[in-house]
Amino acid sequence: MSKTESKGRAKRADNCPSHIHPTPADYRGIYMISPSGAVREPAALALACERLGGMGFRTAVDRTALAVDQRFAGTDAQRAAAFTRAIKQKLPIVMATRGGYGLSRLLHLLDWQAIADSGKRFVGHSDFTAFNLALLAQTGAVSYTGPCACADFGGRKLDALTPDLFAETMRGELEILSFEAPGADAVDCRGVLWGGNLAIVASLVGTPYLPKVRGGILVLEDVGEHPYRVERMLTQLLHAGILARQKAIVLGRFTDYKLAPHDQGYDMDAVVAWLRGVVKVPVVTGLPYGHVPTKATLPIGAKVGLATEDGMAYLVLHEHHHDHGQDHGHAQDHAAHGHCDACGHDHGPSHAPGEDHAH
Amino acid sequence: MSKTESKGRAKRADNCPSHIHPTPADYRGIYMISPSGAVREPAALALACERLGGMGFRTAVDRTALAVDQRFAGTDAQRAAAFTRAIKQKLPIVMATRGGYGLSRLLHLLDWQAIADSGKRFVGHSDFTAFNLALLAQTGAVSYTGPCACADFGGRKLDALTPDLFAETMRGELEILSFEAPGADAVDCRGVLWGGNLAIVASLVGTPYLPKVRGGILVLEDVGEHPYRVERMLTQLLHAGILARQKAIVLGRFTDYKLAPHDQGYDMDAVVAWLRGVVKVPVVTGLPYGHVPTKATLPIGAKVGLATEDGMAYLVLHEHHHDHGQDHGHAQDHAAHGHCDACGHDHGPSHAPGEDHAH
Numbered sequence: 001m002s003k004t005e006s007k008g009r010a011k012r013a014d015n016c017p018s019h020i021h022p023t024p025a026d027y028r029g030i031y032m033i034s035p036s037g038a039v040r041e042p043a044a045l046a047l048a049c050e051r052l053g054g055m056g057f058r059t060a061v062d063r064t065a066l067a068v069d070q071r072f073a074g075t076d077a078q079r080a081a082a083f084t085r086a087i088k089q090k091l092p093i094v095m096a097t098r099g100g101y102g103l104s105r106l107l108h109l110l111d112w113q114a115i116a117d118s119g120k121r122f123v124g125h126s127d128f129t130a131f132n133l134a135l136l137a138q139t140g141a142v143s144y145t146g147p148c149a150c151a152d153f154g155g156r157k158l159d160a161l162t163p164d165l166f167a168e169t170m171r172g173e174l175e176i177l178s179f180e181a182p183g184a185d186a187v188d189c190r191g192v193l194w195g196g197n198l199a200i201v202a203s204l205v206g207t208p209y210l211p212k213v214r215g216g217i218l219v220l221e222d223v224g225e226h227p228y229r230v231e232r233m234l235t236q237l238l239h240a241g242i243l244a245r246q247k248a249i250v251l252g253r254f255t256d257y258k259l260a261p262h263d264q265g266y267d268m269d270a271v272v273a274w275l276r277g278v279v280k281v282p283v284v285t286g287l288p289y290g291h292v293p294t295k296a297t298l299p300i301g302a303k304v305g306l307a308t309e310d311g312m313a314y315l316v317l318h319e320h321h322h323d324h325g326q327d328h329g330h331a332q333d334h335a336a337h338g339h340c341d342a343c344g345h346d347h348g349p350s351h352a353p354g355e356d357h358a359h
Numbered sequence: 360m361s362k363t364e365s366k367g368r369a370k371r372a373d374n375c376p377s378h379i380h381p382t383p384a385d386y387r388g389i390y391m392i393s394p395s396g397a398v399r400e401p402a403a404l405a406l407a408c409e410r411l412g413g414m415g416f417r418t419a420v421d422r423t424a425l426a427v428d429q430r431f432a433g434t435d436a437q438r439a440a441a442f443t444r445a446i447k448q449k450l451p452i453v454m455a456t457r458g459g460y461g462l463s464r465l466l467h468l469l470d471w472q473a474i475a476d477s478g479k480r481f482v483g484h485s486d487f488t489a490f491n492l493a494l495l496a497q498t499g500a501v502s503y504t505g506p507c508a509c510a511d512f513g514g515r516k517l518d519a520l521t522p523d524l525f526a527e528t529m530r531g532e533l534e535i536l537s538f539e540a541p542g543a544d545a546v547d548c549r550g551v552l553w554g555g556n557l558a559i560v561a562s563l564v565g566t567p568y569l570p571k572v573r574g575g576i577l578v579l580e581d582v583g584e585h586p587y588r589v590e591r592m593l594t595q596l597l598h599a600g601i602l603a604r605q606k607a608i609v610l611g612r613f614t615d616y617k618l619a620p621h622d623q624g625y626d627m628d629a630v631v632a633w634l635r636g637v638v639k640v641p642v643v644t645g646l647p648y649g650h651v652p653t654k655a656t657l658p659i660g661a662k663v664g665l666a667t668e669d670g671m672a673y674l675v676l677h678e679h680h681h682d683h684g685q686d687h688g689h690a691q692d693h694a695a696h697g698h699c700d701a702c703g704h705d706h707g708p709s710h711a712p713g714e715d716h717a718h
Contacts, residue, residue, distance in 0.1 A: 071621055206565030236563070236564070239463075239566035240566045262399065264430055
């Protein structure tokens with residue numbers, strides 16, 4: 001696997017186990033739509049399609065994907081209509097060309113049930129969090145937070161891990177995403193994975209578009225937000241009672257902010273320390289996810305497992321019912337064993353939380 | 360009145376009528392606390408006290424007002440304790456030295472009922488919106504959004520209007536704040552004034568610290584927020600059903616943001632146009648309030664009147680039961696007349712909304 005051999009910035013996720021299944025051919029087509037900001041570089045979208053083609057994905061671009069209306073990729077009506085076309089066409093995956101801003105404006109215009117009923121696999125990033133969470137809130141359907149076409153497949157350089165993480169997740173192959181999580185709180189749980197871009201999550205609080213997830217695994221990332229703003233957004237989730245209801249809070253990357261002399265040592269580490277002080281929920285940092293080249297593709301709304309051990313975290317994305325590698329440490333015959341909180345697998349009755357449990 | 364004679368940047372509010380009452384001596388003392396960011400220039404606070412002294416206010420500075428803990432004016436416990444001291448001391452007004460960030464952290468630590476029962480007049484700006492709204496939500500008590508000590512009284516130059524607007528409002532003298540509101544929607548209503556800094560208002564949605572105001576007059580301002588972020592925050596209020604429940608939305612100043620080439624004409628005017636498209640609630644712009652030198656002092660939680668006519672808006676802050684100037688256009692003997700929606704005054708039965716109603 002390229003991602004297990006990759007170096008440098010991809011190192012954090014470089015020990016993701018990967019278990020190749022037969023590839024379902026029906027998840028090899030991608031329809032591109034622009035629900036948020038206008039695409040300023042059509043060439044990036046073309047390059048993305050070309051590269052995805054090289055990975056075995058057929059692609060088609062929605063006819064208003066390059067539309068421009070002020071900062072938006074077309075008027076609200078145009079962007080909403082693209083969803084209608086996306087669920088009627090035949091390709092199984094629908095990918096956002098880019099984020100930006102614009103989905104918040106569409107939330108009351110989309111036919112969520114029709115979107116859920118379509119069975120399409122929607123994937124996008126950042127502003128797309130509004131779509132992921134609204135779909136989950138309105139219908140319970142799973143969608144994906146992961147790469148966008150232009151930034152992740154249309155840039156000068158392809159990330160060493162992101163394409164494989166995307167392709168394997170789409171094909172249902174990636175079972176466990178492991179990553180370095182120094183100082184992670186002890187956790188061994190299972191719950192609905194949700195969240196995404198923190199600014200978007202916070203902006204949906206109090207609206208019908210925030211899913212009411214209890215016992216969930218809340219994933220958060222953000223870009224260009226000063227730590228005090230990150231903290232203020234977390235405070236909203238805290239005061240709204242949302243944080244306390246989760247089984248775990250998993251932080252991705254918080255990037256591209258600028259500290260000021262006035263901060264006097266207040267930084268993202270201070271925010272994480274504050275967070276641990278105000279909630280009893282385990283906090284795990286280091287998830288390869290955010291406005292960074294290396295990003296996981298995560299199923300928003302799916303039940304997943306999470307465990308930490310020895311500075312590593314293991315996100316069990318996909319339940320499997322077959323043998324897998326020794327490094328996972330689980331008994332091979334799940335059916336004959338007890339339940340494992342971390343990944344939903346069955347284990348022997350002798351398996352206690354934290355014991356013999358090195359994913 | 361200095362403010363009716365002032366020029367330049369203060370011009371917008373330069374026709375505020377002013378009706379001088381006997382001054383209640385008991386509103387002539389101010390206790391300074393620092394609930395948010397650390398005061399970096401103690402000299403500004405000293406100058407503010409000196410100038411307020413010149414205006415007839417006794418001042419006292421809380422003993423941790425100059426404390427520093429990272430970016431905060433002391434630890435959370437120190438800043439919360441300052442409120443306890445503030446309600447026990449004798450001066451009737453409690454003013455925040457400055458805004459910044461920090462009140463969100465204290466909302467669950469403060470004794471709101473004790474604060475309300477103290478009868479103190481709390482005033483502050485920006486981050487202080489969290490205090491204003493939480494107090495209203497938790498107790499129904501009125502507090503003030505207006506100047507802070509350092510920025511508004513401790514700067515190089517005193518604004519020509521802000522000090523008088525503050526002093527008159529504290530003394531209960533300022534009855535009507537009139538301001539230029541070009542393109543304002545027609546409105547003639549009465550409701551609870553609330554709101555403040557939009558980022559703070561939005562950050563309280565879904566928490567127990569956002570008052571549930573129906574039929575209110577929602578005032579909003581912000582600084583350093585790109586129009587798309589302003590719109591996203593307004594969208595949160597929209598989707599939460601908050602905007603539709605108001606009788607009017609009054610926009611103060613939105614300043615210090617930077618448009619980008621990508622915006623392609625999208626700006627604050629576009630946001631206001633969008634807002635008018637998504638809500639039926641009248642929108643009034645031009646309120647002298649925000650992160651600008653000229654700012655009104657407004658009673659958050661008080662019932663006020665609002666009317667617009669001929670490009671002017673009239674915010675009736677204070678019900679009065681005495682004669683006032685001809686320019687207000689109301690009948691002088693209120694008791695003998697019918698009700699005026701705009702300011703709660705009584706008028707003749709012949710007074711229909713929009714008729715003979717030039718405040």
